[in-house]
Amino acid sequence: MSWSAKQYSMFEQQRTRPVRDLVAAIPTRDVKTAIDLGCGPGNSTEVLAERFTDARMTGLDSSEDMLSDARQRLPALTFELADIGRWNPPQTYDVILANASLQWVPDHAHLYPRLVNRLNPGGSLAVQTPDNLEEPAHRLARDIAANGPWADKIASVRHPDRHPAAYYFELLQPHCAEVDVWRTTYHHPLAGGHAAVVEWFKGSALRPYLQKLDENEQQAFLDTYLEAISQAYPALGDGTVLLPFPRLFIVAVR
Ligand SMILES: C[S@@+](CC[C@H](N)C(=O)[O-])C[C@H]1O[C@@H](n2cnc3c(N)ncnc32)[C@H](O)[C@@H]1O
Numbered sequence: 126m127s128w129s130a131k132q133y134s135m136f137e138q139q140r141t142r143p144v145r146d147l148v149a150a151i152p153t154r155d156v157k158t159a160i161d162l163g164c165g166p167g168n169s170t171e172v173l174a175e176r177f178t179d180a181r182m183t184g185l186d187s188s189e190d191m192l193s194d195a196r197q198r199l200p201a202l203t204f205e206l207a208d209i210g211r212w213n214p215p216q217t218y219d220v221i222l223a224n225a226s227l228q229w230v231p232d233h234a235h236l237y238p239r240l241v242n243r244l245n246p247g248g249s250l251a252v253q254t255p256d257n258l259e260e261p262a263h264r265l266a267r268d269i270a271a272n273g274p275w276a277d278k279i280a281s282v283r284h285p286d287r288h289p290a291a292y293y294f295e296l297l298q299p300h301c302a303e304v305d306v307w308r309t310t311y312h313h314p315l316a317g318g319h320a321a322v323v324e325w326f327k328g329s330a331l332r333p334y335l336q337k338l339d340e341n342e343q344q345a346f347l348d349t350y351l352e353a354i355s356q357a358y359p360a361l362g363d364g365t366v367l368l369p370f371p372r373l374f375i376v377a378v379r
Pocket of ligand 1: 141162164169191207210223224
């Protein structure tokens with residue numbers, strides 16, 4: 126399963142809330158150039174563009190499907206197909222935003238300082254990554270991957286490493302004038318209940334598993350996952366599930 130803008134955007138309102146909180150915390154004032162790394166369908170780029178109305182704004186993503194939606198949504202902006210892991214532009218920026226994208230890119234020890242190096246003095250790197258690898262949604266996916274008839278195909282699937290707040294603080298501090306790190310747990314209300322929790326993760330965390338399975342296996346994996354999710358997340362009286370979602374935020378000023 127490659128990235129699908131349609132699947133991802135089913136929960137756009139909830140997924141965009143952290144972007145608003147992140148962009149509001151950027152201290153850089155005079156912003157002429159900004160880029161959104163892993164811009165997805167343009168929801169995060171739109172928030173950035175609303176805050177820095179005079180900036181030359183670019184969105185970058187490795188998925189054509191996402192870029193196609195982003196271009197339709199924000200036709201006046203520039204969108205590029207590229208891999209963040211190899212991104213090494215000749216120019217520098219006043220703001221580099223990466224909302225919910227760097228968790229898909231390995232080797233943060235080199236990646237984050239490299240991104241800071243692409244900032245102008247006084248510029249900001251603003252990053253939000255889900256901090257949920259130990260939440261039931263991820264734990265159950267790993268368990269089901271390791272214990273189903275598909276184990277030989279997907280038991281070894283792992284998301285790239287993520288690290289605690291102190292790791293990023295110590296990594297960035299030598300390169301930056303200021304580093305601000307915080308962690309928030311959102312409680313996203315999903316009116317569709319447990320089925321909606323499955324749909325949410327189908328659009329993101331489950332992709333590495335599902336893309337290695339055939340159609341029948343995908344359906345069986347999702348059925349098993351729904352059953353497990355229904356046990357792990359209590360529903361409210363009207364069936365809504367309040368999905369706890371911890372997220373780590375970093376704003377680093379060069
Ligand atoms: C969870 S979505 C985030 C979308 C948007 N930034 C938001 O705030 O909702 C992650 C995006 O990162 C992109 N992505 C993942 N790995 C990437 C990589 N190595 N290079 C560029 N984009 C990548 C995906 O295509 C996807 O659009």
